[in-house]
Amino acid sequence: MRIRFASVIAYAFATLAATVLSGLAFAEEEQLQARSVTPLPKYQQECAACHIAYPPGTLPADSWRRILNNLDHHFGTNASLDAASVKQIESWLTAHAANAGRATSAPPEDRITRSTWFMAAHDEVPASTWRRPAVKSASNCAACHTRADQGNFDERYIRIPR
Ligand code: HEC
Numbered sequence: 001m002r003i004r005f006a007s008v009i010a011y012a013f014a015t016l017a018a019t020v021l022s023g024l025a026f027a028e029e030e031q032l033q034a035r036s037v038t039p040l041p042k043y044q045q046e047c048a049a050c051h052i053a054y055p056p057g058t059l060p061a062d063s064w065r066r067i068l069n070n071l072d073h074h075f076g077t078n079a080s081l082d083a084a085s086v087k088q089i090e091s092w093l094t095a096h097a098a099n100a101g102r103a104t105s106a107p108p109e110d111r112i113t114r115s116t117w118f119m120a121a122h123d124e125v126p127a128s129t130w131r132r133p134a135v136k137s138a139s140n141c142a143a144c145h146t147r148a149d150q151g152n153f154d155e156r157y158i159r160i161p162r
């Protein structure tokens with residue numbers, strides 16, 4: 001009787017832990033993955049020429065808004081677009097922006113790579129790795145995430161270049 005009771009408790013605990021863990025994994029997935037979001041062709045066309053089209057869930061709406069309204073001074077370059085394109089991209093990005101948990105507050109310089117979630121996800125990447133010639137910059141997601149252009153950051157598709 002005693003043993004059975006203990007195993008029931010253990011089972012209940014394991015189930016609870018599994019539920020909590022899958023809940024967390026789901027929240028993370030939902031937050032960062034673009035796979036479930038219908039892509040906007042205009043965004044792919046205009047914002048994937050110099051780097052990948054960063055998934056909308058990687059920044060809060062405020063950051064996207066500021067970025068779209070300062071394209072002539074875009075991280076040291078000029079990425080200006082016509083007003084209609086800016087408007088279309090801005091509404092799509094802000095509609096699918098990070099809206100819960102860790103990514104809610106705007107990171108410094110509105111950089112994904114300076115967000116709390118980004119630094120936590122990459123805390124095991126040594127500083128020297130970011131500086132490798134084949135990586136160049138943390139913003140260069142596709143250097144390591146081989147399916148970043150498809151919005152897939154799953155661990156299975158990470159290859160760190162030497
Ligand atoms: C002419 C080239 C060019 C175009 C076009 C361009 N960008 Fe960028 N973008 C850059 C450069 C350069 C950086 C800085 C990369 C670095 O620091 O290594 C950058 C950085 C970014 C970052 C910050 C990445 C980080 O470090 O976290 C975001 C977000 C971003 N761009 C969004 C956009 C959006 C949205 C568009 C389309 C409206 C766009 N970019 C179009 C050149 C471009």
Ligand code: HEC
Nearest residue numbers: 032112121125129135138139140141143144153154155160
């Ligand atoms: C130098 C290689 C490198 C670059 C560049 C890089 N990452 Fe990563 N990324 C990693 C590694 C390594 C991990 C940790 C995998 C693990 O052990 O969980 C990771 C983890 C992640 C995760 C969590 C994945 C998961 O399943 O838990 C996300 C999301 C992510 N990166 C997004 C990005 C984005 C967005 C960019 C570009 C702005 C980027 N990464 C740039 C190497 C890189």
